[in-house]
Amino acid sequence: MTERSPKRSFATRPANPESWIKASDTPSARGSADGGYTARLTIDVTSELRGRIKIAAFQRGVTVAEMLRDLLAREFSSTEGDPS
Template identity: 75%
Template sequence: MQPSKAELYTARLTIDVTPELRGRIKVVAFQQGMTVAEMLRQLLEREFPEAEQEGAP
């Protein structure tokens, strides 16, 4: 059985963005068929990969 999202993601990150940016983010997430949280997790994983993924020991 796979762990739930609540079990996988236990740290919460809060940022302040403009209402316009929030709206753009929501539109893009909807167009891609995902939640804002899912889309931002993917973006953060791409931008900040684990050291092992970069070839570092």
């Protein structure tokens, strides 16, 4: 059997999670509304849940992305003393 390459593979866990998280902080092509950095996040959801999310966003008069960004910002707000 052949020996594995010493280079990091796609699923290799980082030695230092903090530096790994901050390493992806590069300016995106679109940028964010506040001129900061953005990062793409991909999740798998069922077709049924995707439909409910789209309906909720439509009823609120916002895009799915805007609604989910707000939801995530509320859930993971940066607070005083938060290490992030």
